Amino acid sequence: MSLKPIERKSLSDAVFDQLQEAIVRGRMAPGAALPSERTLCEMLQVNRGAVREALKRLSQAGLIAIHHGGGTRVLDFKRTGSLHLLSQLLYTDEGTINLRVARSVMEMRAALGPDVARLCARRASPAIERSLGELVAEMEAHQGDLPALQDLAIRFWDVLVSGADNIAYELAYNSLRDTYDDLREVLVEVLGEELRDVGSYRAIADAVRRGDDLSATHVARALMEKGTRAIFQVIAAIAEDAGPGGETPEHDEEVS
Amino acid sequence: MSLKPIERKSLSDAVFDQLQEAIVRGRMAPGAALPSERTLCEMLQVNRGAVREALKRLSQAGLIAIHHGGGTRVLDFKRTGSLHLLSQLLYTDEGTINLRVARSVMEMRAALGPDVARLCARRASPAIERSLGELVAEMEAHQGDLPALQDLAIRFWDVLVSGADNIAYELAYNSLRDTYDDLREVLVEVLGEELRDVGSYRAIADAVRRGDDLSATHVARALMEKGTRAIFQVIAAIAEDAGPGGETPEHDEEVS
DNA sequence: GTTCTTAAGTGGTCATACCAGTTGACCATA
DNA sequence: TATGGTCAACTGGTATGACCACTTAAGAAC
Numbered sequence: 251m252s253l254k255p256i257e258r259k260s261l262s263d264a265v266f267d268q269l270q271e272a273i274v275r276g277r278m279a280p281g282a283a284l285p286s287e288r289t290l291c292e293m294l295q296v297n298r299g300a301v302r303e304a305l306k307r308l309s310q311a312g313l314i315a316i317h318h319g320g321g322t323r324v325l326d327f328k329r330t331g332s333l334h335l336l337s338q339l340l341y342t343d344e345g346t347i348n349l350r351v352a353r354s355v356m357e358m359r360a361a362l363g364p365d366v367a368r369l370c371a372r373r374a375s376p377a378i379e380r381s382l383g384e385l386v387a388e389m390e391a392h393q394g395d396l397p398a399l400q401d402l403a404i405r406f407w408d409v410l411v412s413g414a415d416n417i418a419y420e421l422a423y424n425s426l427r428d429t430y431d432d433l434r435e436v437l438v439e440v441l442g443e444e445l446r447d448v449g450s451y452r453a454i455a456d457a458v459r460r461g462d463d464l465s466a467t468h469v470a471r472a473l474m475e476k477g478t479r480a481i482f483q484v485i486a487a488i489a490e491d492a493g494p495g496g497e498t499p500e501h502d503e504e505v506s
Numbered sequence: 507m508s509l510k511p512i513e514r515k516s517l518s519d520a521v522f523d524q525l526q527e528a529i530v531r532g533r534m535a536p537g538a539a540l541p542s543e544r545t546l547c548e549m550l551q552v553n554r555g556a557v558r559e560a561l562k563r564l565s566q567a568g569l570i571a572i573h574h575g576g577g578t579r580v581l582d583f584k585r586t587g588s589l590h591l592l593s594q595l596l597y598t599d600e601g602t603i604n605l606r607v608a609r610s611v612m613e614m615r616a617a618l619g620p621d622v623a624r625l626c627a628r629r630a631s632p633a634i635e636r637s638l639g640e641l642v643a644e645m646e647a648h649q650g651d652l653p654a655l656q657d658l659a660i661r662f663w664d665v666l667v668s669g670a671d672n673i674a675y676e677l678a679y680n681s682l683r684d685t686y687d688d689l690r691e692v693l694v695e696v697l698g699e700e701l702r703d704v705g706s707y708r709a710i711a712d713a714v715r716r717g718d719d720l721s722a723t724h725v726a727r728a729l730m731e732k733g734t735r736a737i738f739q740v741i742a743a744i745a746e747d748a749g750p751g752g753e754t755p756e757h758d759e760e761v762s
Numbered sequence: 763g764t765t766c767t768t769a770a771g772t773g774g775t776c777a778t779a780c781c782a783g784t785t786g787a788c789c790a791t792a
Numbered sequence: 793t794a795t796g797g798t799c800a801a802c803t804g805g806t807a808t809g810a811c812c813a814c815t816t817a818a819g820a821a822c
Contacts, residue, residue: 258574258814260574260773260774260775261774261775262562262774262775286802286803286804287803287804288803288804296775296776297775297776297777298776298777299555299558299774299775299776300774300775300776302555302559302804302805303558303559303562305804306518306559306562306563307562307563307566310563310566310567311566312590312680316804317783317784317803317804318514318516318782318783318784318803318804318805319782319783319784319785319802319803319804319805320783320784320785320803320804321784321785321802321803321804322803322804328668328673328676328677329676329680330680331677331680332588332589332590332677332680332681333588333589333674333677333678333681334568334588335677336673336674336677339673350671350673351673351674353672354672354673354674354675355674357621357625357672357674357675358618358672358674358675358678360621361617361618361621362614362617362618365613365616365617369613412584415606416609416610416613416614417584417592417595417606417607417610418589418592418607418610418611418613418614418682419610419613419614420584420585421584421587421588421589421591421592422589422614422678424568424585424586424587424588425588425589426674514783516804516805516806517805517806518805518806542771542772542773543772543773544771544772544773552806552807553806553807553808554807554808555805555806555807555808556805556806556807558773558774561773572773573772573773573814573815574772574773574774574813574814574815575771575772575773575774575813575814575815575816576772576773576814576815576816577771577772577773577815577816578772578773
């Protein structure tokens with residue numbers, strides 16, 4: 251039997267989640283004033299410390315602005331938020347996936363992936379090259395086992411990103427991977443063609459070993475285009491289903 | 507006369523800053539145990555609430571992991587941190603600029619910029635198109651005034667990013683812009699050639715209006731390459747200065 | 763040795779008091 | 793009218809002490 255660890259949540263975490271959800275979902279518009287800390291205590295039935303811890307976190311996340319003596323207001327997270335918000339934005343109130351967010355993630359992946367491969371080919375250390383080779387070998391040993399390939403592909407990119415020696419890419423990748431992780435089961439089939447293309451992963455690993463940045467870039471681009479195309483087809487199909495009229499989702503379309 | 511607002515800092519902010527600095531600078535290695543909350547109170551001479559608020563924030567930022575009853579440990583922020591850390595990483599202990607971080611930011615800018623232009627050309631609303639046109643007109647009216655051009659260029663990208671209708675790009679851009687803002691004075695000269703190229707901004711705005719995504723992409727790429735090349739020359743020169751041996755900084759080189 | 767118990771230490775929660783900054787109404791003065 | 797002063801009523805910020813919940817490891821019991 252497979253049991254999951256019990257997930258515990260501190261009070262301040264619960265307060266944070268509730269407020270973050272309200273803000274990110276737009277139930278509290280930018281500029282709106284939050285209730286005072288003491289009022290929140292009453293509404294949420296917790297002590298002030300828990301509320302303050304939550305508010306401080308929201309402030310740091312760029313969701314609210316706290317002013318000593320002057321109240322607390324909601325910010326426009328699209329202007330002040332950071333990438334880690336992606337995983338919060340991915341799901342809608344009803345638990346369905348927000349297609350616009352999913353599309354955004356795939357687009358960013360497609361834009362950064364080739365450049366990650368390029369930089370890795372230029373800068374990778376022997377240790378990185380070896381790791382990539384081992385991962386590809388494992389992929390070749392798991393042809394057909396899609397979930398295993400997905401897992402290996404993620405680890406492949408973990409290594410590739412760290413080999414690119416670009417801290418901005420590493421940090422951005424952390425957020426993208428978090429979001430992608432939430433979509434794993436959904437995407438394993440959609441991205442099947444990309445995941446099964448072990449030859450391309452091999453080609454990237456080889457290009458990195460040779461220091462052939464041009465080749466690494468092109469292979470990576472072609473590889474990611476497979477997945478991107480597949481995703482966009484799915485999105486278009488759902489959008490068509492929900493309301494015909496355009497090839498892209500005009501508003502927040504969803505999929506369960 | 508130009509007076510700046512007095513900057514105040516709450517105790518928990520001060521605690522947060524001190525700990526974040528220690529972690530990000532590597533003075534506390536990943537896996538190391540933090541002192542207990544009560545110990546930190548004594549060391550920092552503040553009450554426990556302030557310490558807890560700071561620790562909660564560090565936890566959310568992916569810098570530490572708090573375990574109820576089991577202590578608090580430092581995480582590897584390169585694996586768990588988010589993009590907003592960039593602005594913290596930009597400066598070294600001595601207040602000099604970390605060239606590897608600066609290079610990372612410029613590389614990410616160069617990778618995302620053209621795709622932002624592409625998506626904006628595909629999806630921009632008439633309001634966005636008009637904003638871009640107005641900004642370019644202002645640029646043309648300020649030829650030669652480099653600081654003004656820099657300001658307008660930032661606003662140009664603000665609009666372009668929001669027009670791309672990609673939430674991931676918007677959030678990532680927030681962090682990049684924060685980091686870039688810290689470098690404004692330093693970069694205004696280095697990026698002079700890029701900033702003076704108002705024709706390219708005009709071309710992008712026009713391409714967006716026409717919905718010509720291909721043209722928008724190419725012009726944006728060419729535009730950013732000017733700046734990227736300039737930056738890399740400066741970095742190479744400094745690296746050469748500090749210690750000859752390679753065209754890229756081998757370790758954390760710095761510039762005041 | 764293995765298992766259980768227990769004490770010490772950790773983070774989590776709570777209540778209360780008071781300090782510090784902001785706001786707006788009101789008033790005095792020029 | 794307009795400027796500045798005063799004050800009361802908010803707001804968030806800090807402090808303290810107590811207790812609860814959980815983890816860990818040392819020691820006792822088998």
